[in-house]
Amino acid sequence: RKEVEQDPGPFNVPEGATVAFNCTYSNSASQSFFWYRQDCRKEPKLLMSVYSSGNEDGRFTAQLNRASQYISLLIRDSKLSDSATYLCVVRAGTALIFGKGTTLSVSS
Amino acid sequence: DTAVSQTPKYLVTQMGNDKSIKCEQNLGHDTMYWYKQDSKKFLKIMFSYNNKELIINETVPNRFSPKSPDKAHLNLHINSLELGDSAVYFCASSQGAMRTGELFFGEGSRLTVL
Numbered sequence: 031r032k033e034v035e036q037d038p039g040p041f042n043v044p045e046g047a048t049v050a051f052n053c054t055y056s057n058s059a060s061q062s063f064f065w066y067r068q069d070c071r072k073e074p075k076l077l078m079s080v081y082s083s084g085n086e087d088g089r090f091t092a093q094l095n096r097a098s099q100y101i102s103l104l105i106r107d108s109k110l111s112d113s114a115t116y117l118c119v120v121r122a123g124t125a126l127i128f129g130k131g132t133t134l135s136v137s138s
Numbered sequence: 139d140t141a142v143s144q145t146p147k148y149l150v151t152q153m154g155n156d157k158s159i160k161c162e163q164n165l166g167h168d169t170m171y172w173y174k175q176d177s178k179k180f181l182k183i184m185f186s187y188n189n190k191e192l193i194i195n196e197t198v199p200n201r202f203s204p205k206s207p208d209k210a211h212l213n214l215h216i217n218s219l220e221l222g223d224s225a226v227y228f229c230a231s232s233q234g235a236m237r238t239g240e241l242f243f244g245e246g247s248r249l250t251v252l
Contacts, residue, residue: 064240073228073243074181115179125194126241128173128181 033057034129036118042135047108051132053101053118062121063094065103067114068131074117077103108136141165144229144244151219152252158215159247161229169193170212171230171241172204181228187212219251 036053043049055063063080078085080092080101091104101118113136118129142163151157163170171194172184186194187206201217216223226248230241 073245074241075243076240117181124186124188125183127183130178130180 033122033127034118034120036129036132038130038132040133040135042137043108045108045110045136045138047136048104048106049108049134050105051103051116051118051134053103053129055099055101055118055120055127057120057122057127058099060099060120060122063092063101064119064121064126065090065092065101066117066119066128068117069114074128077116105134108134110136110138112136140244142229142231142242142244144227144247146247147245148248148250150250150252153219153221155219156215156217157219157249158213159227159229159249160211160213161244162211163229163231163242163244164210165231165233165242167231167233167242168209169232169234170206170209171232172212172214173228173230173243175226175228175246177225185212185214216249219249221251224249224251 034055065077066074067077068074078087080094084093089106093102115131115133117131120127144161169188171186175181184198185204190206203215206212226246228246229244232241
């Protein structure tokens with residue numbers, strides 16, 4: 031069983047759409063949770079942390095369900111510039127464990 | 139100024155050769171990492187150093203040897219390169235061995251083994 035699992039997509043959506051990504055993790059002792067974004071042929075960058083109470087950053091909303099070991103990312107009003115791969119990331123101990131990512135393509 | 143810089147960005151070499159990738163960070167962080175991203179885009183941790191001390195050493199062939207001369211530098215040396223070593227190698231740094239969860243990545247070094 032993979033430590034962090036995501037639907038690889040691709041998700042192809044029109045501008046303005048709302049899209050949701052899901053992620054599950056296997057280690058119940060995981061301590062912290064994040065979403066990173068990776069553009070094509072670029073390095074990953076932190077998009078946002080994920081808190082138990084849920085958190086929002088502009089058009090992006092992240093949710094965490096520790097009981098189900100499930101993390102989600104909701105993007106509202108998609109922009110062309112949101113096209114990227116979104117990586118679900120979990121911290122266990124001193125290591126960050128990355129999912130394989132979900133690819134989003136937003137078209138006009 | 140680039141925060142985390144790696145050299146070289148591209149490396150094409152023959153099987154059996156030995157190569158090194160260098161990484162430097164000017165963020166004042168105390169922890170540095172090497173990640174490997176394979177052709178399926180899976181980003182996997184290889185090593186981590188905190189204040190020059192090895193703290194993470196995943197199941198990586200011993201042909202891979204990291205070296206940290208000081209906390210701002212973490213180099214990766216690979217002996218006897220194999221086809222399966224072809225990947226993008228990312229260096230990263232953070233403050234506090236993962237307290238914040240934010241890793242700052244370099245632009246990656248794309249290694250192709252022929």
